[in-house]
Amino acid sequence: MLWAMIEKEFLLVSRDRHALIALFVMPAVFILVMSVALKEQFNQEAILFHIAVQDSDKSKESAKFIKKLHKSSSFSFDKNADILISIPKEYYNLKHKNQKLDILVKGSIKSDLLEVFKAKLLKEVMDFKLKQMSKEIKKTNFQAAKAMKKMSLEYDKLYKISYEKQKLIPSSTQQSVPSWIVFGMFFVIIPMSTIFINERKQNTLSRVTTMNVSLFKLTLAKIVPYLVINHIQVWIMLGVGVFVVPFFDTPALEITGSFMAIELLSFTLSLSAIGLSVLIAVSATSAEQATTIGGISNILLGAIGGVMVPKFIMPESMQNLANISPMSWGLDGFLDIFMKSGDVSMVAYNSLLLALFGLTALALAMLILKLRINRGL
Amino acid sequence: MLKVKNVTKNYADVQALRGLSLSVAKGSVFGLLGVNGAGKTTLLSILNGLTKIDEGSIEVFGLDIQKDAKEINAISSIIPQHLAFYENLTVVENINFFAKIQKATKESITNAIEINSLQNLLKQKASTLSGGQKRRLNIAIGLLNNPKIIYFDEPTVGVDPKSRNEILDSIASYKKLGITVVYTSHYMNEIERICDEVAIIDKGALVKQERLENLLSNRVSDKVLVETFYTHKLSSLGLTLLDTTTVESSQQELPELLKVLEKNEIFIKQIRYGSSNLEKYFLEVTP
Numbered sequence: 001m002l003w004a005m006i007e008k009e010f011l012l013v014s015r016d017r018h019a020l021i022a023l024f025v026m027p028a029v030f031i032l033v034m035s036v037a038l039k040e041q042f043n044q045e046a047i048l049f050h051i052a053v054q055d056s057d058k059s060k061e062s063a064k065f066i067k068k069l070h071k072s073s074s075f076s077f078d079k080n081a082d083i084l085i086s087i088p089k090e091y092y093n094l095k096h097k098n099q100k101l102d103i104l105v106k107g108s109i110k111s112d113l114l115e116v117f118k119a120k121l122l123k124e125v126m127d128f129k130l131k132q133m134s135k136e137i138k139k140t141n142f143q144a145a146k147a148m149k150k151m152s153l154e155y156d157k158l159y160k161i162s163y164e165k166q167k168l169i170p171s172s173t174q175q176s177v178p179s180w181i182v183f184g185m186f187f188v189i190i191p192m193s194t195i196f197i198n199e200r201k202q203n204t205l206s207r208v209t210t211m212n213v214s215l216f217k218l219t220l221a222k223i224v225p226y227l228v229i230n231h232i233q234v235w236i237m238l239g240v241g242v243f244v245v246p247f248f249d250t251p252a253l254e255i256t257g258s259f260m261a262i263e264l265l266s267f268t269l270s271l272s273a274i275g276l277s278v279l280i281a282v283s284a285t286s287a288e289q290a291t292t293i294g295g296i297s298n299i300l301l302g303a304i305g306g307v308m309v310p311k312f313i314m315p316e317s318m319q320n321l322a323n324i325s326p327m328s329w330g331l332d333g334f335l336d337i338f339m340k341s342g343d344v345s346m347v348a349y350n351s352l353l354l355a356l357f358g359l360t361a362l363a364l365a366m367l368i369l370k371l372r373i374n375r376g377l
Numbered sequence: 378m379l380k381v382k383n384v385t386k387n388y389a390d391v392q393a394l395r396g397l398s399l400s401v402a403k404g405s406v407f408g409l410l411g412v413n414g415a416g417k418t419t420l421l422s423i424l425n426g427l428t429k430i431d432e433g434s435i436e437v438f439g440l441d442i443q444k445d446a447k448e449i450n451a452i453s454s455i456i457p458q459h460l461a462f463y464e465n466l467t468v469v470e471n472i473n474f475f476a477k478i479q480k481a482t483k484e485s486i487t488n489a490i491e492i493n494s495l496q497n498l499l500k501q502k503a504s505t506l507s508g509g510q511k512r513r514l515n516i517a518i519g520l521l522n523n524p525k526i527i528y529f530d531e532p533t534v535g536v537d538p539k540s541r542n543e544i545l546d547s548i549a550s551y552k553k554l555g556i557t558v559v560y561t562s563h564y565m566n567e568i569e570r571i572c573d574e575v576a577i578i579d580k581g582a583l584v585k586q587e588r589l590e591n592l593l594s595n596r597v598s599d600k601v602l603v604e605t606f607y608t609h610k611l612s613s614l615g616l617t618l619l620d621t622t623t624v625e626s627s628q629q630e631l632p633e634l635l636k637v638l639e640k641n642e643i644f645i646k647q648i649r650y651g652s653s654n655l656e657k658y659f660l661e662v663t664p
Contacts, residue, residue: 001480003477202463207455
């Protein structure tokens with residue numbers, strides 16, 4: 001009986017083109033547009049320096065170094081470069097100790113950007129020099145060379161950075177993907193309310209209740225399909241962040257946290273979205289009313305919860321207000337997973353809040369539905 | 378098999394049923410008549426477990442409606458006045474859904490489809506069906522649980538004459554299958570055509586319950602009712618029509634009427650002499 005009701009719900013949703021667009025196309029488009037549009041604002045990594053290189057050394061090593069700069073995502077070789085790097089003669093000859101790279105910078109380059117450039121260039125130079133030294137030492141001391149080879153200048157292997165909670169600043173992709181996942185999940189209100197109110201108006205709901213279908217099964221048959229739909233949404237949107245966003249010259253989403261944490265957070269977030277949707281659907285008297293109330297509440301929860309405007313740029317009072325929105329609980333959970341390698345324990349509190357919100361809304365919805373059935377719907 | 382005893386139901390300030398009592402015999406087609414607001418819909422809601430009674434008792438095939446609601450739901454079915462199925466699903470998807478939630482047998486699914494002539498419409502989306510086809514699907518869904526008793530709530534509202542005829546014929550056929558039918562309609566000629574017994578209720582109470590032939594034969598008049606097989610020609614002949622198939626005439630005018638019908642190749646189903654019609658009786662007892 002329950003499976004038949006779930007199957008029916010899937011069939012009805014699959015034939016609702018508008019709902020499918022709201023659930024899958026809208027968040028995917030938002031992820032792409034917002035990730036690309038905001039990448040300069042969010043990503044220091046994305047800063048691109050337009051450079052030109054003059055190679056007076058003309059050695060094998062200098063050629064290799066230039067090749068390395070070409071490969072780096074931080075530098076772009078450009079005729080109208082802002083920065084000219086000159087490699088002097090004998091620069092890579094270890095006997096000439098005092099040789100320096102000459103760097104000519106346009107006056108319009110800001111000092112903070114220049115610092116970033118110097119850091120990036122230093123990394124490339126040091127990395128290269130280290131490898132070169134390792135080769136030289138290898139000729140005389142094999143053990144020392146082996147030890148040097150193990151040395152690394154990769155940032156995350158050199159130091160660990162811990163962020164204060166409110167200071168966490170995501171990349172545009174890290175911000176956009178969870179934001180629009182959360183927002184998209186709450187849009188189950190559209191198909192759910194349309195189907196539910198049509199069932200009420202077309203008397204199918206009262207007909208079904210004359211067929212010994214309990215209130216619990218009625219509600220469960222509404223929950224299960226949308227849990228599955230929300231789950232599919234999450235993984236499709238993550239896929240967009242990981243695989244599609246990079247095609248638009250924007251950093252891909254890196255999922256460093258636990259997959260179990262994603263599952264737990266998605267499940268409880270879905271429960272909360274479904275709870276609110278069922279509550280609105282049973283309370284509204286028409287599909288138009290339900291979609292209007294649902295749409296407005298989604299936008300409000302999204303605006304307050306940091307979906308539309310990232311929380312880290314909100315004033316403190318607004319950041320505190322954001323904590324009342326279930327969308328904010330979900331968004332913070334996803335940011336913890338993506339940015340702090342979050343595991344289940346890290347998202348447990350937010351998941352608990354989401355589950356409690358969802359279950360309370362569902363309990364309230366069942367109560368209203370029971371009253372409606374007793375009054376003949 | 379259906380016994381309603383002193384049933385009372387109140388909605389806030391409105392007394393919908395006031396000590397209503399009636400009984401329906403097994404295998405009969407029972408007509409339930411009443412003006413709007415008489416209490417018919419409330420009674421049907423109670424019989425289908427959608428509403429609870431305040432006082433009195435109801436027995437359906439020996440089961441108590443308050444204690445055995447689930448068992449009663451399993452052996453009864455309602456055909457609601459408003460179409461109650463999913464417009465976005467096909468005919469077969471609708472039938473499969475309602476069949477599964479009632480654990481219907483393959484045999485009852487086949488019967489429901491065949492009785493309502495839905496075989497060629499199975500893959501069609503319900504929203505694209507004609508009005509009559511939708512009515513037939515609505516009825517087919519009600520037959521899926523192989524019910525012992527079916528409640529029809531004005532099933533021919535907004536239906537064209539041809540489909541109405543088919544629906545009434547199919548309802549008459551349930552009698553042969555031993556199914557008890559409770560039928561509400563505002564069309565008196567339908568009640569006259571298919572019902573064995575009628576109950577007239579007014580303001581929530583029973584006015585009269587009687588076998589139809591007794592009710593009408595007690596009211597002798599010189600009127601003759603000629604029921605014909607449906608043809609659109611009938612309405613263009615300037616005759617006194619009770620409905621789309623029945624002509625009213627006096628005994629003196631009958632020979633002339635028969636000539637007109639013969640000339641226009643309109644075939645006669647039955648002629649009833651000396652009886653009044655139900656509509657006149659209904660108007661007399663429900664002021």
